[in-house]
Amino acid sequence: MFKQFRVAATGMSAMEKDLITITDNVSNVKTTGFKKARVEFENLFPEILNEAIADREKDKISSSIEFGSGVRVVGTPRDFSAGTIEVTNNPLDIAIQGEGFIQFRMADGSVAYSRAGNLHTDSGGRITDINGNLLEPEITLPQNTTGVIITTDGTVLVQENNEIQQRQIGQINLVRFVNPTGLSSLGGNLYKETDASGEPLDGVPGENGFGSIAQFSLESSNVDVVQEMMRMIMTQRAFDVISKAIQSGEGMLNSAIEVARG
Incomplete structure (x- = not known):
C-alpha cells in the first residue's frame, strides 16, 4: 500500500518540475535569443518480486513479476533551434x-x-x-x-x-x-x-x-506558446490523475484500518 504512495509521489514531483519548465518557457516568449527547455524523464528500476515462477500446469518458467518504482527527471536540455x-x-x-x-x-x-x-x-x-x-x-x-x-x-x-x-x-x-x-x-x-x-x-x-x-x-525566442500550453494541459492532467491515485490509496488504507479494528 505504501509503495503506491511512493510511486505516486515520484510522479507528482516529476510533473511539478515539468510544469515549472513549461512556465519558464512561456514567461520568456519575448526574451531575445531565449531557447526553450524540455524535461526528460526515465523510469526508476522496477522492483522484482520473483526472479521466476514455475507454471505448474504447463511445467514452464514464466517471466518474473516486476512492479514499477516510479519516474525521475534526468535532464532539462535546451532546444537550440533558431527563432525568427x-x-x-x-x-x-x-x-x-x-x-x-x-x-x-x-x-x-x-x-x-x-x-x-x-x-x-x-x-x-x-x-x-x-x-x-x-x-x-x-x-x-x-x-x-x-x-x-x-x-x-x-x-x-x-x-x-x-x-x-x-x-x-x-x-x-x-x-x-x-x-x-x-x-x-x-x-x-x-x-x-x-x-x-x-x-x-x-x-x-x-x-x-x-x-x-x-x-x-x-x-526572437523559439518558444511556441500554443505548443507549450498544450504541454501544460497534458502535464496538469497527468498531475491530477496521480493526485486522484493517491486519494484512492488513502481511501483503501482507511478501509483496511477500519477492517483491522473490527
Whole structure:
C-alpha cells in the first residue's frame, strides 16, 4: 500500500518540475535569443518480486513479476533551434543566421556564450551584453563614433565625426559546440561549456559552417506558446490523475484500518 504512495509521489514531483519548465518557457516568449527547455524523464528500476515462477500446469518458467518504482527527471536540455529574425533600428543589434554563439567575458573572468545579440556599450565605449558582460574579444567604440557597421562576417567598422570613411576596429567571432544541448544555463541567456558540450570551436561568421551575422536584427525566442500550453494541459492532467491515485490509496488504507479494528 505504501509503495503506491511512493510511486505516486515520484510522479507528482516529476510533473511539478515539468510544469515549472513549461512556465519558464512561456514567461520568456519575448526574451531575445531565449531557447526553450524540455524535461526528460526515465523510469526508476522496477522492483522484482520473483526472479521466476514455475507454471505448474504447463511445467514452464514464466517471466518474473516486476512492479514499477516510479519516474525521475534526468535532464532539462535546451532546444537550440533558431527563432525568427526580427528587424530593428539599432546598429548594435545582431542576429546569428545559422550555427554559433557570441562570446562574453564575465566579471569573474570566465567566458560565457549566448545567442542574444542585443549589444550595448558601457561608459568606456566597450561593447557588452545586456547585463554588462564584455564582448570577447573586447571591442571599444571611439568617443567620436557616429556610425557602426557590422558585416556578415563579423567585421566591426565605425564612422567618426559624421565622415563617410569607415575604419575597422574589431572582429566578432563565433563559437560552436559538438553538443550544444550539453551546455549549462547560467541565466541571463548565458551558457557555459561542460564535458557534455565539448570545448568551444572558434571561427569566422559565414565560414566553415558558422552562421553569418545580420546587423539591425535580433533572433526572437523559439518558444511556441500554443505548443507549450498544450504541454501544460497534458502535464496538469497527468498531475491530477496521480493526485486522484493517491486519494484512492488513502481511501483503501482507511478501509483496511477500519477492517483491522473490527
